[in-house]
Amino acid sequence: MLKTIILTDIKQNIQSFKLHVTFIIMMVVFTVGSIAYVFQYRDAMEDYRDYSSKMLDKIRKEADINTTRIAIEKNDQLFAPLNNGFIDDAKSQFTPNNIQYSAYNVFGYSISRKTSNPYLYLSNDLNWVFILSIITSFSILLLSYDAISGEREQQTLKLILSNAVSRGVLLFGKYFSIIISGVLMVLPGLLVSLIILILSGTLKMSSLLAFETIGFLVLGVLFISTISALGLLCSVVSRTANVSLLIGLTLWAVFLIFSPNLAVFAADQLFKIKNSETIQAEEKTAKDAINKAAPEGSWSMWGNNPFFPKHELRAKNITNLMNAEKQIKDEWYNSQFRQYEKAIRFTYLSPISILGMASESLAGSGYPRFRKNWDDLHTYQNQFLTWFKAIDAKDPKSPHWYNPEEDISTSREKIKFEEIPLYTERMMTIPQRLTKALPGIMLLVFYSFLLFGITVVMFNRYDVR
Amino acid sequence: MILRIASKELFHNMSTSRFITGFLLCLLLIPFPIIISINEYRSKVSMYETEQKQVDDKNIVKVYSAYRPVIVKKPGPLSIFARGVSYNLGNQVKILFSDIPMMSEGKAESRDNPFLNRFFTFDFISVLIIIISLMAFLFTYDICTWERETGTLKMMLANPVSRASVLAGKMLGTFFTLLPMLLFSYGLCILVIMFYPDIHFTSSEWLRIGLIFLLSMVFLVLFMVIGLFVSSRVRHSGTGIVICLVLWITFLFIVPNLANYSAKSFVKVGSVENLEFNIKELNDEYLKKTEEYEKKLPGADWDMQWNTRWDSRDGFNIIGGASKSSFEKIKLKNEFTEPLRVDYADKKWSFRKAYITKLEKQQNFARYLSFLSPSEIFKESVNGLCATNAESHYNFLDQTRRYREELIHYYKEKKLFSSYLYFTQQDPKNFMTVDEIVNYLTKGELKSFAEVEAHKDPFYFFGKTKNSFPNSNIDEWKSIDLSQFPKFNYRPAKVLNDIHHSLLHIGVLFALALALFYFSYKSFIRYDVR
Numbered sequence: 001m002l003k004t005i006i007l008t009d010i011k012q013n014i015q016s017f018k019l020h021v022t023f024i025i026m027m028v029v030f031t032v033g034s035i036a037y038v039f040q041y042r043d044a045m046e047d048y049r050d051y052s053s054k055m056l057d058k059i060r061k062e063a064d065i066n067t068t069r070i071a072i073e074k075n076d077q078l079f080a081p082l083n084n085g086f087i088d089d090a091k092s093q094f095t096p097n098n099i100q101y102s103a104y105n106v107f108g109y110s111i112s113r114k115t116s117n118p119y120l121y122l123s124n125d126l127n128w129v130f131i132l133s134i135i136t137s138f139s140i141l142l143l144s145y146d147a148i149s150g151e152r153e154q155q156t157l158k159l160i161l162s163n164a165v166s167r168g169v170l171l172f173g174k175y176f177s178i179i180i181s182g183v184l185m186v187l188p189g190l191l192v193s194l195i196i197l198i199l200s201g202t203l204k205m206s207s208l209l210a211f212e213t214i215g216f217l218v219l220g221v222l223f224i225s226t227i228s229a230l231g232l233l234c235s236v237v238s239r240t241a242n243v244s245l246l247i248g249l250t251l252w253a254v255f256l257i258f259s260p261n262l263a264v265f266a267a268d269q270l271f272k273i274k275n276s277e278t279i280q281a282e283e284k285t286a287k288d289a290i291n292k293a294a295p296e297g298s299w300s301m302w303g304n305n306p307f308f309p310k311h312e313l314r315a316k317n318i319t320n321l322m323n324a325e326k327q328i329k330d331e332w333y334n335s336q337f338r339q340y341e342k343a344i345r346f347t348y349l350s351p352i353s354i355l356g357m358a359s360e361s362l363a364g365s366g367y368p369r370f371r372k373n374w375d376d377l378h379t380y381q382n383q384f385l386t387w388f389k390a391i392d393a394k395d396p397k398s399p400h401w402y403n404p405e406e407d408i409s410t411s412r413e414k415i416k417f418e419e420i421p422l423y424t425e426r427m428m429t430i431p432q433r434l435t436k437a438l439p440g441i442m443l444l445v446f447y448s449f450l451l452f453g454i455t456v457v458m459f460n461r462y463d464v465r
Numbered sequence: 466m467i468l469r470i471a472s473k474e475l476f477h478n479m480s481t482s483r484f485i486t487g488f489l490l491c492l493l494l495i496p497f498p499i500i501i502s503i504n505e506y507r508s509k510v511s512m513y514e515t516e517q518k519q520v521d522d523k524n525i526v527k528v529y530s531a532y533r534p535v536i537v538k539k540p541g542p543l544s545i546f547a548r549g550v551s552y553n554l555g556n557q558v559k560i561l562f563s564d565i566p567m568m569s570e571g572k573a574e575s576r577d578n579p580f581l582n583r584f585f586t587f588d589f590i591s592v593l594i595i596i597i598s599l600m601a602f603l604f605t606y607d608i609c610t611w612e613r614e615t616g617t618l619k620m621m622l623a624n625p626v627s628r629a630s631v632l633a634g635k636m637l638g639t640f641f642t643l644l645p646m647l648l649f650s651y652g653l654c655i656l657v658i659m660f661y662p663d664i665h666f667t668s669s670e671w672l673r674i675g676l677i678f679l680l681s682m683v684f685l686v687l688f689m690v691i692g693l694f695v696s697s698r699v700r701h702s703g704t705g706i707v708i709c710l711v712l713w714i715t716f717l718f719i720v721p722n723l724a725n726y727s728a729k730s731f732v733k734v735g736s737v738e739n740l741e742f743n744i745k746e747l748n749d750e751y752l753k754k755t756e757e758y759e760k761k762l763p764g765a766d767w768d769m770q771w772n773t774r775w776d777s778r779d780g781f782n783i784i785g786g787a788s789k790s791s792f793e794k795i796k797l798k799n800e801f802t803e804p805l806r807v808d809y810a811d812k813k814w815s816f817r818k819a820y821i822t823k824l825e826k827q828q829n830f831a832r833y834l835s836f837l838s839p840s841e842i843f844k845e846s847v848n849g850l851c852a853t854n855a856e857s858h859y860n861f862l863d864q865t866r867r868y869r870e871e872l873i874h875y876y877k878e879k880k881l882f883s884s885y886l887y888f889t890q891q892d893p894k895n896f897m898t899v900d901e902i903v904n905y906l907t908k909g910e911l912k913s914f915a916e917v918e919a920h921k922d923p924f925y926f927f928g929k930t931k932n933s934f935p936n937s938n939i940d941e942w943k944s945i946d947l948s949q950f951p952k953f954n955y956r957p958a959k960v961l962n963d964i965h966h967s968l969l970h971i972g973v974l975f976a977l978a979l980a981l982f983y984f985s986y987k988s989f990i991r992y993d994v995r
Contacts, residue, residue, distance in 0.1 A: 018707040025711065029719060036730035047736040054742050078738070094582040111579055117734060118553035118568065119828040119855040122585055123725035134718050142710060245706070246486045249599065254493060257592060260584035261497040267581055268504050275508065275577045277515045308924065340580035347584070367580060 001165050005173030006180070013143055013181040022139035023185050029135060030189035033126030034196040037086045041202055044081040051078065060417045067415045068407035071103035071388040077377060077423060078112055079369070084212050086197060088129040088359040090366025094122070097370075099377055101423075103384040104404035105322055106377050108329055109370070128190070129359045132220055133352045136186055137227045138252065144178045144231025145248045146241035148459065153241055157464045171459050175225075175232055175452060182224040190217070211430055215362040215437070219355065222444040226351045229451035236458040259350035267343040273335040279328060286324040290317065306409050307399050315403035322404050340367065348443055358440030364428035368436050372428055380423045387421055466626050467634040474638025478604060487600045487646045494592050495650055499657045501586050502545040503664065508577070509540040509556070510663075516557060525944045529876070529887045530781050530799075535559045536865055536953050538569065541852055542664050543673060546654070547844070548588040549853025558865045560953075561779045562873060563748075563806045566865050567817040569858070590847050593650055593681065594840045595717060598688045600646055602709040604639045605692025607702040609989060614702060619994045632989050636689060636982075643685055651678055669960055673850045676964065680850070680971060684843045687978040691839075694981045697988040720838035728831035734823045743816050751809045755802045762798060765791040767899040767914060771934040780806060782888045785937030789896035795888055803882040807873055828855055842974055846967035852957060856966065860958060871951045890942045895935070906930045 013019055055075070062069040079097045082089070093116040096109040124130045148171075151157040160170060194213065197203040234248040235241075274282075291298075298317040300310040347353035360366035392398050392411040401409035428436075478484055520535045538556040555569040576582060587595075612618035621631065658664055666674065692709055699705045765788060772785025780803055784795065835841040848854040876882060885893055897905065900913040907929045911917060917926045 017704060018711075021707060021711050025715065025719065029723070032723060033726065036727050039730040040726075043730075043733055047739060051736060051738045051742075054739070091583050091585070096579050109579075111582075112738070117729070117824050117827050119550055119824055119858070120553075120725050120728065120831055121550060121721070122552065124585070124722045126722055126726045130722065135714065138710075138714050142707060243482050246483055246603070249710075250486060250490055250493075253490065253595060253599070257494055257587050257595065258497065261501055261586045263584045264501050264576070264581055264586050265497050267578065268501070273578060275511075277511065280515075336578045336580060339578050340583075343581060343584070367583065370580075 001163070002169050002173050005165070005170060006177045009174055009177030010180055010184075013177060014184070016143070018139070018142045019181065019185060022135065022142065023188075026131060026135050026139070026185060026189050027192065029126055029131055030193045031196065033131065034086060034193040036126065038197065038200040038202050041081060041083065041085065048078075048080050052080075059420065059422075063415050063417045063420060065414070066407055066412040067388065067391055068410045068412060070415065070420055071385070071410070072403075072405055072407060074100050074102050074107065075423075076100055076112075077373065077425070079373070080425065082363065082365050082369075083203065084209075084363045084365070085125070086127050086193065086202075087212060087216050087363045088127055088356065088365065089125050090356075090360040090363070090369075092365060095366070095370070099373060101377055101381055102404065103381065103388045104319075104402075105326055106374075106381050107326075108333065109374070128193070128216060128220075129356055131189070132186065132223060133355050134256070136182065136220075136224065137352060139185060140178065140182045140224060140227045141231045141234075141248045141252055143181060144174075144228055145234050145244045147174045147178065147232055148235040148462065149238050149244045150235070150241040152239065152462075152464055161464055167459055167462075168456055171232070171456055175228060175455075178228040178231065179221070179225050182228060183221060186220060186224070208430070212363060215433075216359060219358055219362065219437075219441065219444070222441065222448065223351060223355045225448045226444050226451065229448050229455060230351070233451050233455045233458070236455055236462055239463070255350035255352045259347050259353050262349075263343040263346040263353075266346045267339050271339045271342050273339050274332060279332050282328050283325055286328060287321050290320045290324055294320075304408075306397070306412070311403070311409040312399070312401040314406070315401040315409055318403055318405050337371070348440075351444060351447055354440045354443050354447075358437045358444070361436035361440065362433055364433050368428060368433075372432075373425060376426060377423060380421075384421055384423075391415070467630045467637060470621075470626075470631055470634025471637035471641065474635050475641050478639060478642040483600070483603050484642065487596070487603075487643075488649060490596050490599075491646060491650050491653060494596060495589065495653050496657055498587050498592050499545065499589055499654055502548065502588055503658065503661055505548075505552070505576070506540060506542060506545050507661070507663070509544075513537055513539055513556060526947060527890060527939060527942045527944055528783050529881045529884065529945070531783065532947065532950070533560055533562070533779055533781070534872070534953065536868070536955075538861055538955065541670075541957075542666055543670055543851035544853050545589065545658065545664070546674070546677065547590040547847045547851040547853055549848035549851060550855050550858065551853040554858055558862070560865065560869045560872060562803065562810060562876075563751075563779050563813075564810050565814045565817065565869065566862060567821055569862065589654055590677075590844060594684070594844065596650065597643070597647060597681065597685050598713060598717065598840060600643055601685055601688035602692045602713055603706075604642060605689050606696055606705040606709040608635050608639065608693055609696040609992060610699060610702045610705055613992075613994055622994055628990055628992075629986060632693075632986060636693065639689055640686065643689070644682070647678075647681055647685060651681075672960055673963075676960075676967075677847050677850055680843065680846060680967070683971060683974050683978070684840070687839055687843075687974050687981075690978045690981045690985065694985040694988075697985040697992060716838040716840050721835050721841055724831045724835035724837070724841075727834060728827050732823070732827040732830045734827055735820065737820075740816060740820050744813050747809060747813050747816075751805065754805065755798070758801050759794075759798055762794055763790075765794045767791060767902075771937045772939055774939065783939055784889045784891075785939050786891065786902075786934035787889075788899045788902055790898070792885065792889065792891065792893075792896055796883060796885060799887055800883040803887075804877070825855075825859075836973075839974060839977060842970045846970035849963050849967045849970075852963065857958065861955065864955060865953070868951065868953045875951055886945065891936060902934070906932050906934070908932060 059070065059073070059075075062073050077099045079092065082092075085092075094111065096111055098112040099109045100107040124134075146153075148157065151160070161167065190213075194203070198205070203209060230251065231248055234244045234251070237247060238244045294317045295313055297310045298313040300308075300314070344357065347357065361368050388410075389402075391413075392400055392402075395411035395413055397413075398411040399409050403409055516535075516537045520537055526532045536558045538558075540551070540556065544551045557570045558566045559570065560566070607614075609618075612621065622628065691712065692705075695708045695712070696705050699708065767788045768791065770784050770787045770791065773783065775782040780799075782795075784792070787795075832845065836845075845854065849856070881887055885891070903911050903914050903917055903926075907926075908931045910929050910931075911926070920926070
């Protein structure tokens with residue numbers, strides 16, 4: 001019996017006008033999105049290659065001057081474009097994507113404008129997450145809102161139930177058929193998208209790609225089942241299809257609009273952090289105090305002799321200034337991390353946001369990627385400094401007064417470019433990504449069960465006349 | 466008769482659940498975005514005040530090379546309604562001689578935590594568009610089909626009433642059903658704003674808000690007519706609702722993102738980083754030229770300087786004390802390097818100009834593609850009225866560029882580049898030769914510079930200084946009078962000017978509504994009422 005219900009419903013869905021229309025739209029967006037992505041990725045890669053080669057040239061030039069220059073030069077670690085941005089780019093153009101460091105310090109992060117145009121309005125990229133979270137969820141809602149209330153209005157519900165079929169089985173059959181229809185609606189688009197990406201040479205077959213695609217598929221199915229359960233719930237809470245639709249649309253709009261707004265609101269109101277003006281003021285106070293306490297002559301310069309005694313004072317003073325700034329900034333940065341992590345929790349109320357957050361983790365982009373780089377760069381910076389100090393220690397012409405900003409009182413020997421340890425980004429490994437995505441996945445499973453459970457309870461009390 | 470039909474429609478609509486849902490949606494969705502926008506606005510204002518204060522502090526100028534005014538654009542409270550691009554752009558422009566302002570600087574994000582940018586929040590106008598268009602569709606998708614399905618349409622038409630008046634009456638009724646929702650949304654918005662007494666609107670801003678409200682009514686009518694058109698072309702309400710909702714999601718969510726994404730993909734801009742590398746090459750070239758020129762100049766007898774402050778970026782250089790020949794050399798150098806700096810700014814501008822032209826091209830592509838959706842046309846004109854669109858920012862930048870020209874003209878006209886006051890307040894009459902300096906500083910212990918150089922210990926001289934260089938404490942110098950210098954006055958576009966810009970958009974929306982209404986009327990006349 002269950003099989004019959006499922007098959008008839010799938011058939012009915014597939015033949016329905018709403019599925020045809022939304023399917024066409026989805027295919028169009030998948031196709032246009034993928035083609036556009038191919039162009040965008042190519043340009044971004046070209047720019048990035050250009051940028052990194054110029055960056056390396058800069059380091060080469062510095063190496064030709066002296067080793068200290070390599071150590072004190074502030075470098076930007078600009079995040080490379082990811083080749084899985086077609087799944088989700090996690091708004092990487094609007095969130096910190098550049099970390100500044102030298103051998104002495106990891107200074108901070110910024111949002112590099114890269115190729116993003118400030119005169120464009122904020123918009124979403126047409127990636128898989130966007131398509132699923134907006135178009136697919138909407139289509140599923142359209143498919144499911146009248147599953148029960150619609151049948152009641154057409155008087156067919158009582159006919160079905162006059163057969164030897166329990167309400168639970170009927171509901172499950174409907175639920176399952178909506179999920180299958182949803183998956184069938186999305187799959188061709190995903191395939192077309194993958195084919196375009198592979199044919200254009202943007203993607204290479206690899207185990208990582210397989211993991212990302214399959215991971216996203218699993219996530220997608222979970223998302224579809226959550227939204228289907230939601231649609232069914234809307235369908236059983238009302239006696240007429242129109243009201244079910246209204247409730248569904250309201251919930252959808254709330255999930256889409258309310259949840260990110262709530263997150264920012266909560267961050268602003270509940271988890272306040274210091275603003276940049278306060279931080280600037282704090283830094284100024286700390287620095288002024290250090291400069292005041294600095295022994296006289298700390299800023300004196302005299303000729304080119306590295307052993308001029310005042311150089312040591314200045315080196316100490318500059319180091320103190322740097323450390324004071326670092327302390328204030330790092331505390332502020334940590335408060336930003338904490339605020340963001342707390343704010344995220346509010347988005348977990350909305351399946352649409354969960355999909356975004358979990359795919360961000362699966363794709364190893366967004367905030368998890370940033371944090372990994374941030375931590376890795378700190379480790380690297382320590383190694384870099386140790387390396388530099390070892391080289392400096394061997395130089396008899398250097399007084400070894402470490403100054404984070406000037407190339408006067410440490411080794412001024414040239415160095416071969418090949419000997420310099422460079423930072424390269426290490427992508428998140430599959431287990432790391434899975435761990436990060438797990439809460440989202442669990443939540444989607446939980447929501448599906450919860451919503452379907454409520455639906456079953458409600459449907460058992462439903463007046464089918 | 467039209468009125469009777471309208472009032473019947475109105476009462477019918479008001480008794481439906483969609484009416485209550487509409488208000489519920491407004492209540493649920495509108496306050497949060499407004500509070501967030503207000504927070505963003507206030508944080509921008511506080512940023513503006515801090516920056517303005519810093520600018521005022523910096524404007525205490527001791528030498529001409531230090532005067533590089535910073536212009537801070539005051540944020541407008543209308544950004545609470547429509548954020549536009551104001552969100553992406555900084556509000557500071559530093560007037561430099563070595564560069565023509567390309568884009569505003571300063572902290573762009575009004576959120577102190579950049580990670581929160583991950584959440585795209587909607588501004589008031591976006592939420593309003595979502596609610597109003599959805600409601601317009603939900604009330605009109607079955608405007609023709611519903612009465613036919615229930616069988617009341619033929620009864621109504623059996624009366625001596627024309628189809629045109631039935632249609633007009635129904636539309637009028639629906640319009641008056643939705644108008645309270647629109648009023649409620651605006652009322653809610655204003656109410657929330659009233660909780661923040663620090664936010665004021667000027668009369669011209671109120672006028673703009675009024676215009677935006679009028680525009681919203683046109684927008685509402687347009688979406689109602691689209692719904693009506695769909696309804697007049699289909700036989701079943703079920704089909705009508707599907708088409709309307711698909712149109713809704715296409716207009717509101719797909720077209721704008723599609724437009725921006727394709728613009729980003731198909732109109733290439735290139736990265737700022739690479740632009741900066743090109744600029745750096747020109748900067749290096751400029752430095753090389755100035756160094757070469759400096760070598761050609763007669764050498765100073767001593768390069769020692771007391772109390773100097775300098776900044777490599779734009780020729781800022783204060784020298785507390787130096788020898789006579791050293792001062793003269795710097796003056797000669799400035800006569801050459803400063804006008805050259807301005808020339809190089811023009812050279813760099815050709816790169817920068819090319820870059821911003823591409824940005825504008827990309828933005829225009831995105832904009833015109835997004836005009837496939839009527840809601841985007843509406844949004845664009847609201848952004849125009851709130852002065853948060855790109856044009857308004859271009860206008861601001863243009864004014865800063867003109868001001869820079871004016872300032873440079875003033876420097877050249879008054880020959881400030883070749884004055885001593887460009888880098889020092891030491892009186893040329895009191896300039897000392899190198900021997901005089903050594904003699905003065907060591908109180909006669911060392912007589913000449915030759916003695917300093919002859920000594921084995923390179924730091925010997927330092928141990929012997931007893932006097933400090935006369936009048937070399939920069940902090941004690943008076944600030945110079947800048948009252949004659951050209952001042953920057955931002956002249957925002959007049960309301961009339963902005964209306965003129967929005968007029969085309971409004972015209973398009975109106976024409977679209979009229980055309981669709983006409984077509985709906987045509988199909989309704991042929992509509993099979995059975």
